[in-house]
Amino acid sequence: MNRRDPRQSKHLGMTTIHEVNVTNTPFLRIQTISKSFGARTVLQSISLDICRGEFVTILGESGSGKTSLLRLLAGFSHPDQGEIWLDGQRIDSLAPFERPINTVFQQYALFPHLSVFDNVAYGLRIRRNGMPKLTSADITQRVEEALDLVRMREFIQSGPMKLSGGQQQRVALARAIVNRPKLLLLDEPLSALDANLRYQMQDELKKLHEQLGITFVFVTHDQEEAMALSDRICLLRTGQLEQIATPQEIYNRPETTYVATFIGQTNLLVDSIQERENRKWGNVNWPSFIEGSPVFSLRPERIYFSDATSKVSSFEGRVLRQTFEGPTTLLEVQCGEAHHLLRIRTSSRGEKIEGTHQFSFDPQDLTPVRIS
Amino acid sequence: MYTKGYKTSISLLPLLWVSILLFLPYVLILCTSFWSVSSDQVLVHTWDFSSYQQLVTNPMYGKVLFRSAKIAGTVTLLALFLAYPLAYFLSFHCEKQQKWLYQLVILPLWVSYLVRGYAWKTILGGDGVLNGFLQYMHITNEPLEFLLYSPFAVVLTLTHIYTPFVFLPVYAALAHIPKNLLEASHDLGASHFNTFWKVIFPLSIPGILTGSTFAFVLTLGDFLAPQMVGGASGMMISNVVVSLFGAAYNWPLGSAIAMVILLLVVTLLSVVNRYEKKWSMK
Numbered sequence: 001m002n003r004r005d006p007r008q009s010k011h012l013g014m015t016t017i018h019e020v021n022v023t024n025t026p027f028l029r030i031q032t033i034s035k036s037f038g039a040r041t042v043l044q045s046i047s048l049d050i051c052r053g054e055f056v057t058i059l060g061e062s063g064s065g066k067t068s069l070l071r072l073l074a075g076f077s078h079p080d081q082g083e084i085w086l087d088g089q090r091i092d093s094l095a096p097f098e099r100p101i102n103t104v105f106q107q108y109a110l111f112p113h114l115s116v117f118d119n120v121a122y123g124l125r126i127r128r129n130g131m132p133k134l135t136s137a138d139i140t141q142r143v144e145e146a147l148d149l150v151r152m153r154e155f156i157q158s159g160p161m162k163l164s165g166g167q168q169q170r171v172a173l174a175r176a177i178v179n180r181p182k183l184l185l186l187d188e189p190l191s192a193l194d195a196n197l198r199y200q201m202q203d204e205l206k207k208l209h210e211q212l213g214i215t216f217v218f219v220t221h222d223q224e225e226a227m228a229l230s231d232r233i234c235l236l237r238t239g240q241l242e243q244i245a246t247p248q249e250i251y252n253r254p255e256t257t258y259v260a261t262f263i264g265q266t267n268l269l270v271d272s273i274q275e276r277e278n279r280k281w282g283n284v285n286w287p288s289f290i291e292g293s294p295v296f297s298l299r300p301e302r303i304y305f306s307d308a309t310s311k312v313s314s315f316e317g318r319v320l321r322q323t324f325e326g327p328t329t330l331l332e333v334q335c336g337e338a339h340h341l342l343r344i345r346t347s348s349r350g351e352k353i354e355g356t357h358q359f360s361f362d363p364q365d366l367t368p369v370r371i372s
Numbered sequence: 373m374y375t376k377g378y379k380t381s382i383s384l385l386p387l388l389w390v391s392i393l394l395f396l397p398y399v400l401i402l403c404t405s406f407w408s409v410s411s412d413q414v415l416v417h418t419w420d421f422s423s424y425q426q427l428v429t430n431p432m433y434g435k436v437l438f439r440s441a442k443i444a445g446t447v448t449l450l451a452l453f454l455a456y457p458l459a460y461f462l463s464f465h466c467e468k469q470q471k472w473l474y475q476l477v478i479l480p481l482w483v484s485y486l487v488r489g490y491a492w493k494t495i496l497g498g499d500g501v502l503n504g505f506l507q508y509m510h511i512t513n514e515p516l517e518f519l520l521y522s523p524f525a526v527v528l529t530l531t532h533i534y535t536p537f538v539f540l541p542v543y544a545a546l547a548h549i550p551k552n553l554l555e556a557s558h559d560l561g562a563s564h565f566n567t568f569w570k571v572i573f574p575l576s577i578p579g580i581l582t583g584s585t586f587a588f589v590l591t592l593g594d595f596l597a598p599q600m601v602g603g604a605s606g607m608m609i610s611n612v613v614v615s616l617f618g619a620a621y622n623w624p625l626g627s628a629i630a631m632v633i634l635l636l637v638v639t640l641l642s643v644v645n646r647y648e649k650k651w652s653m654k
Contacts, residue, residue, distance in 0.1 A: 076555055096558040109556040113574045113651065122570070123560035179560065 025088070027052035027215055028183060033082035035068055042068040044239045045082070055209050055216045057226040060236035066219045069236070070185050073217060074103045087182055102176035103185040106192065108168040110160035116171050117156045120146055123179040146178035149208060166197045177212060186218045190225065202228055223263045227251065235259055242372065256372035260297040267342050268369070269296045297367045300330060300345035306360035314360035317342060324350040333359065405627035413621055423628035433612065433629065440609040443527055444591035448538070450531045451587045452580065455539035463546040474543070481536050489600040492529045496520040496601065521603025529597045534590055538583035545579025546572070577651040585644050589637050609633065
């Protein structure tokens with residue numbers, strides 16, 4: 001991963017600082033964008049910089065404003081406030097057909113009256129202002145190349161309505177990338193596909209991104225998909241930017257309680273630490289940096305079984321429930337005298353685990369989070 | 373699946389009325405067209421082509437049929453030019469008043485055909501509303517005679533009557549175009565103009581064909597409007613059929629004309645059907 005934005009957030013101990021490095025201006029700059037529909041504010045002063053060639057996922061629940069943000073980028077709606085710059089050009093007031101951007105739609109949006117070839121050739125035949133006209137031989141060649149990339153060459157003369165969902169999505173992808181856009185927007189392109197096909201398409205998208213070097217902005221509500229695909233994840237919540245960071249950072253170092261719980265499962269430790277009840281948690285060596293921070297996140301898989309002799313932060317807990325997840329088993333464990341419930345993920349084969357056990361964790365895995 | 377008894381009982385009634393009300397009349401008309409009328413005005417059940425011969429030899433019938441087709445074609449085109457922009461506006465640029473305006477277009481269909489015919493008579497007549505207004509404004513000194521009892525009056529009346537029939541299928545076709553197709557077109561660099569000609573118009577062709585067929589076929593067979601506002605010069609083929617079955621008492625000739633019109637309409641419908649299939653989803 002050498003395409004990292006230098007502006008990513010970094011955790012140094014407790015504090016979060018943004019390392020601002022403006023040696024190269026960002027490829028896509030979204031600057032204090034706001035948008036409301038009537039009395040309803042859908043985006044509130046969003047700022048976001050994206051590097052050339054980056055794969056950025058905009059992640060959020062329904063109603064988070066992620067689709068609205070994508071539509072602002074595509075040009076289907078225009079921001080009330082703020083600016084959008086792409087490769088040194090201000091684009092926020094341009095019409096969609098004036099932007100060097102293409103979109104892959106959630107419902108594919110293939111033209112039902114045109115063949116696969118004509119669908120893919122659509123953008124090439126029109127060409128935006130100032131672009132040289134292509135000869136029909138050029139068009140044919142580029143359409144075929146694009147269809148080869150998505151492995152749909154054999155369906156070149158088919159009607160799109162006869163294709164399956166996955167095939168239609170590939171054609172939609174080819175129709176967008178054949179124009180060699182500066183920015184490719186993908187609006188939940190995989191959400192209508194079933195699980196196996198979705199994983200396969202995720203793989204292909206990732207490969208395609210590496211092959212083409214086009215900047216991808218991908219919208220999804222699926223955390224796992226975001227983690228699997230992105231260079232960076234931009235988590236939106238009710239129209240506001242909650243955190244933008246690499247998947248590793250956003251998972252291991254969530255900044256807020258919302259991020260910690262939205263992406264993966266976690267244990268939020270509040271009272272037990274703040275009230276200095278660590279005595280009651282066995283011999284846990286609470287690290288000194290926890291003082292002054294109200295809430296911590298501790299991922300279930302960062303807690304291990306340990307033997308009683310272990311000295312590092314071990315504590316006793318009683319297993320109340322267990323859920324077999326396949327590769328792992330999730331335990332609900334009661335620990336300390338405050339009856340704190342912890343979720344612990346072990347890599348067992350699902351054998352029954354009962355009674356009281358010793359557990360431990362590495363204090364470095366405690367992540368301070370803001371309440372949000 | 374369904375039992376045989378159920379299938380039989382459920383299809384009995386439709387079969388019955390289709391045979392009595394549709395099949396039998398067509399057969400009767402076909403038979404009648406091959407009979408003839410004797411000199412003392414009696415229907416003779418001899419089988420010959422005399423009626424069809426008359427149709428070909430007397431140029432009057434061809435002339436009226438051609439005029440009818442011309443009027444039907446004009447009405448269809450006019451209705452299309454009136455209905456398409458309205459349907460386009462309603463489906464793409466008018467979210468709030470859409471329902472309300474739609475009802476307004478449909479409203480005349482609830483009013484009797486005769487009332488609408490008489491309304492035009494009142495407007496176009498020698499001492500009608502339009503002539504009165506023109507004279508009051510001193511634009512003309514005497515009533516304009518060509519307004520009423522002319523092909524012009526027939527075209528005007530029929531256009532008014534059949535425009536909703538064109539509007540409905542065109543509107544249905546336009547309203548069914550997914551909005552994300554327009555966004556996809558813009559996204560791929562097409563302007564509004566290009567998007568209309570490359571996406572919206574092709575996808576509305578089935579609606580245009582259905583609506584135009586409605587207007588053309590219904591106009592071609594219309595006899596009330598020409599009778600009310602057409603006069604001698606605005607007479608259409610159905611008026612000829614009516615007079616042949618009535619005053620002239622020549623049922624065979626009337627039936628022969630009816631068969632010719634039927635053949636024309638069926639041919640037209642099958643051609644349109646083929647084109648509709650060609651233009652529907654690939």
